[in-house]
Structures are given as structure tokens and as C-alpha cells.
Amino acid sequence: MDSTNVPRPRGRPRRFDPDQAVATAQHLFHARGYDAVSVAHLTEAFGIKPPSFYAAFGSKGGLYARILDRYADIGAIPLAELLRPDRHVAACLQAVLEEAARRYAADPAAAGCLVLEGTRCNDPEAREAALVYNLAAEEVIRQYIAARYPQEAERVTDFVSTTMSGLSAKARNGHDLDRLLATARLAGASLAQALHD
Amino acid sequence: MDSTNVPRPRGRPRRFDPDQAVATAQHLFHARGYDAVSVAHLTEAFGIKPPSFYAAFGSKGGLYARILDRYADIGAIPLAELLRPDRHVAACLQAVLEEAARRYAADPAAAGCLVLEGTRCNDPEAREAALVYNLAAEEVIRQYIAARYPQEAERVTDFVSTTMSGLSAKARNGHDLDRLLATARLAGASLAQALHD
DNA sequence: GAGTTTAGGTAGGGGGCGCTACATAAACCC
DNA sequence: GGGTTTATGTAGCGCCCCCTACCTAAACTC
Numbered sequence: 001m002d003s004t005n006v007p008r009p010r011g012r013p014r015r016f017d018p019d020q021a022v023a024t025a026q027h028l029f030h031a032r033g034y035d036a037v038s039v040a041h042l043t044e045a046f047g048i049k050p051p052s053f054y055a056a057f058g059s060k061g062g063l064y065a066r067i068l069d070r071y072a073d074i075g076a077i078p079l080a081e082l083l084r085p086d087r088h089v090a091a092c093l094q095a096v097l098e099e100a101a102r103r104y105a106a107d108p109a110a111a112g113c114l115v116l117e118g119t120r121c122n123d124p125e126a127r128e129a130a131l132v133y134n135l136a137a138e139e140v141i142r143q144y145i146a147a148r149y150p151q152e153a154e155r156v157t158d159f160v161s162t163t164m165s166g167l168s169a170k171a172r173n174g175h176d177l178d179r180l181l182a183t184a185r186l187a188g189a190s191l192a193q194a195l196h197d
Numbered sequence: 198m199d200s201t202n203v204p205r206p207r208g209r210p211r212r213f214d215p216d217q218a219v220a221t222a223q224h225l226f227h228a229r230g231y232d233a234v235s236v237a238h239l240t241e242a243f244g245i246k247p248p249s250f251y252a253a254f255g256s257k258g259g260l261y262a263r264i265l266d267r268y269a270d271i272g273a274i275p276l277a278e279l280l281r282p283d284r285h286v287a288a289c290l291q292a293v294l295e296e297a298a299r300r301y302a303a304d305p306a307a308a309g310c311l312v313l314e315g316t317r318c319n320d321p322e323a324r325e326a327a328l329v330y331n332l333a334a335e336e337v338i339r340q341y342i343a344a345r346y347p348q349e350a351e352r353v354t355d356f357v358s359t360t361m362s363g364l365s366a367k368a369r370n371g372h373d374l375d376r377l378l379a380t381a382r383l384a385g386a387s388l389a390q391a392l393h394d
Numbered sequence: 395g396a397g398t399t400t401a402g403g404t405a406g407g408g409g410g411c412g413c414t415a416c417a418t419a420a421a422c423c424c
Numbered sequence: 425g426g427g428t429t430t431a432t433g434t435a436g437c438g439c440c441c442c443c444t445a446c447c448t449a450a451a452c453t454c
Contacts, residue, residue, distance in 0.1 A: 011430025012420040035232065036319045039412060049433055054413065056431095119370060120317070122233045131370075158367070158376050159383040165370075166363030173316060173328070173362075175355065182352040183359045189387040208400025209450040236442060246403055251443065253401095 030110035034121040083144040094188035101180035104171035112168035227307035231318040280341040291385035298377035301368035309365035
């Protein structure tokens with residue numbers, strides 16, 4: 001049994017792998033930001049010409065939407081795992097901040113959060129697309145807090161998301177893992193104080 | 198005695214006021230960011246044509262440098278006034294964060310910090326110019342903390358500047374004064390804890 | 395008036411942007 | 425082989441970017 005034993009589709013076969021291209025594009029967008037990556041950069045990185053790009057992905061914005069989805073699946077912070085009902089809320093939120101620090105500093109050539117940085121680009125469509133993912137993540141955090149601290153959910157969520165935005169910004173400004181982690185841990189003190197029982 | 202009694206310079210007089218133009222440009226850059234403001238936008242707002250623009254300001258980047266200087270003088274947070282040697286360090290740093298919240302939300306059409314947002318634009322020269330002002334401000338904070346808490350200066354400065362970056366980002370994402378102030382006050386809890394005596 | 399000095403507008407260069415009309419190439423089917 | 429389907433490359437469109445060569449306009453000095 002051959003794992004590549006899919007019936008060959010009709011027509012001329014592709015000379016490039018769209019999935020590989022999406023992965024390459026994700027790295028490019030993460031490293032330089034949506035605005036600074038042109039279709040010419042992408043097509044050169046993929047080894048194809050613009051018409052093949054548009055046939056495969058529709059538009060630069062369309063490719064970006066695919067990448068946001070991919071990032072939410074395999075690149076973003078696993079909130080569902082970190083926000084545990086059987087642990088202290090403050091401890092889990094601090095774990096989220098520390099995980100953010102680790103991921104934002106993991107690749108200095110692509111620092112910060114792809115989604116958070118995307119919410120600040122100059123293309124309205126791409127910005128709104130990134131905002132959807134950002135707001136969805138904030139909503140997960142808010143619900144998690146509200147289950148045990150309904151009075152504090154709004155402001156603590158704001159604090160966590162503001163801190164994450166700051167961590168992403170500073171990661172892109174060159175703060176390394178140690179500095180980001182120290183900042184995340186310091187922020188945790190606020191959480192412990194706001195959510196003490 | 199006439200306050201406008203300056204000897205008229207030689208040559209044809211200007212039909213626009215460069216200082217007024219700089220103020221207009223500051224608002225434009227603050228509202229839309231360096232990358233999203235074109236020379237065409239600027240010249241239209243000034244009511245002049247490109248050659249007059251370049252004669253007066255040299256280049257788009259040159260004008261931006263002038264604006265950063267102007268902002269540091271009259272638009273930025275007055276650290277020298279807020280960081281008082283006769284008060285608790287944590288209280289003064291929290292005052293800085295709260296003042297940041299107020300200024301970043303003061304004009305919803307030009308939210309956030311002109312300098313912090315400038316450090317994240319796509320033009321290398323403008324980015325570096327903004328970074329100089331950002332690092333200078335961080336150095337003022339660091340020295341202020343180090344005078345009384347030398348062990349904590351680095352990480353507390355990082356925390357304060359990261360929080361300010363987050364506040365600026367969230368201001369641009371639509372957080373209003375109340376939300377930003379609440380976040381700033383929550384962050385203050387970390388400062389009190391890190392700098393307790 | 396003539397000459398100097400400075401500001402202003404007209405018009406456009408050179409380049410990058412996202413994107414596409416169109417012809418060709420490579421696989422399938424019968 | 426001929427016809428169908430899909431991918432690829434050539435070439436370039438229309439737009440906007442930052443910036444400038446060049447000429448004209450408005451004030452001065454003599």
C-alpha cells in the first residue's frame with residue numbers, strides 16, 4: 001500500500017507543492033510582516049511565476065488567510081491545553097504569558113506573534129482577518145477567567161492580551177528569551193494579586 | 198514693538214507655514230503610521246506641490262525626523278516630571294503607565310505612541326530614528342530605577358516598556374481610556390510587588 | 395528698469411506594487 | 425493520433441511610490 005497512491009488528477013501536474021509553499025510563505029510573513037512581503041518575493045521563494053501563484057492561491061490576501069488558519073492550528077499558543085480547570089487561574093494565565101515569551105523569541109528571524117503583528121499591518125483586509133483570530137483567542141481567555149472570576153474577566157483579559165501584544169512588540173525589537181520571560185513572570189505578579197482568593 | 202518684526206528674508210516669500218505643516222504632518226503620521234502616509238498625502242494636506250515639499254523638508258524621512266524631535270518636546274510623556282526622587286519608585290512608574298494610557302487614548306484618530314509605533318514601520322531609516330527616541334526614554338527610566346533599586350532596574354524597565362508597547366498597540370486596536378487605565382493600574386501591582394522595600 | 399535670490403508649479407522619470415490576458419506545455423481520455 | 429483539462433511562462437497593464445529637472449513668479453538691491 002502506497003501512501004502516495006492517490007489517483008492522479010487530470011491535467012498537467014503541478015511542479016511545486018502548495019503546502020510547502022504555504023509553509024514558506026508563513027515564515028516570510030512572520031519574518032517581515034504582511035506589508036513588507038510582496039507577491040514578487042513570494043513567487044521567487046516558491047520558484048514559480050505570478051500566474052501560477054494566482055491560480056493556486058487567488059491573491060496575496062487569500063494566501064494570508066490560509067496561513068492564519070495554519071498558524072492557529074500548529075503555530076499559535078495552545079490555550080486549550082494551558083488553561084486548565086484543575087489549576088489556579090492565575091497560574092495558568094502566567095503559563096500562557098511564559099509560553100508566549102518562549103514562542104515569540106523562538107526564532108529571532110521571525111519574532112513575535114504572526115497574528116498580533118498582522119493586526120497592525122496597513123492592508124485593511126489582512127488586518128481584519130488577523131483581528132478575527134486575535135479576538136477569538138481573547139474570548140477563550142475571557143471565558144476561562146469568567147468561569148471562576150466573573151467580576152475580573154474583562155480587565156484581567158485586557159491585561160493578559162495587552163501584555164502579549166507588548167511581548168510580541170519587544171520580541172520584534174530584539175528582546176531575547178531571557179528578557180521576555182522575566183517580563184512575563186513579572187506580569188504574573190499582577191495576575192496573582194488580581195485573582196487571589 | 199512688533200513680535201513679527203523680523204527682517205524679511207530675501208527672495209520670494211513662502212506661501213505656507215512650515216511649522217504648521219510639521220504639526221499637520223505629525224497628526225497624519227500619528228494617525229496612519231509612517232508607511233501609510235505618502236508624500237502625495239502630505240503635499241495635499243499642506244496645499245503645496247512635491248518640489249516645495251522637498252525644498253522645505255529634504256525628504257519624507259527628513260520631515261519624520263523633525264516630527265520625532267517635536268514630539269519628544271511637546272507630545273511625549275514628561276518622564277522628568279513624573280519620575281520624582283521624593284516619591285516611591287513604584288508609584289511614579291505607575292503614574293507613567295497611567296499617563297501613557299491617557300495620552301494613547303486621548304485622540305482616537307491618532308491612538309498610541311508616535312515613537313513606539315514608529316519603531317515598527319517598514320522603512321529602515323524611519324524605524325531606526327524612532328528607536329533612538331524609544332531607547333533614550335527607556336534609559337531615563339532605567340537610571341531612575343537604578344538609583345534606588347539597582348538590582349531590579351533591568352527587568353522592571355523591560356516590564357514598564359513592554360507594558361507601554363502593549364498599551365500603544367491596544368490603543369490602536371480600539372481600547373478606550375477606561376480599558377487602558379484599568380490595564381495600567383493592574384500592571385502597577387507588579388511594580389509594587391517587585392519594588393517593595 | 396536690470397540683476398539676484400528664493401519659492402512655486404508643470405511635468406515626468408524610474409521603480410515597485412498587485413494582478414492578468416494570452417499562448418504554450420504536459421498530463422489525461424478515447 | 426485528436427481532444428480535454430490543468431499548469432506554466434511571457435509580457436505587460438494600471439496604479440502608486442519617492443523624488444527631480446526645469447521653468448516661472450514674486451520679493452529684494454542697485
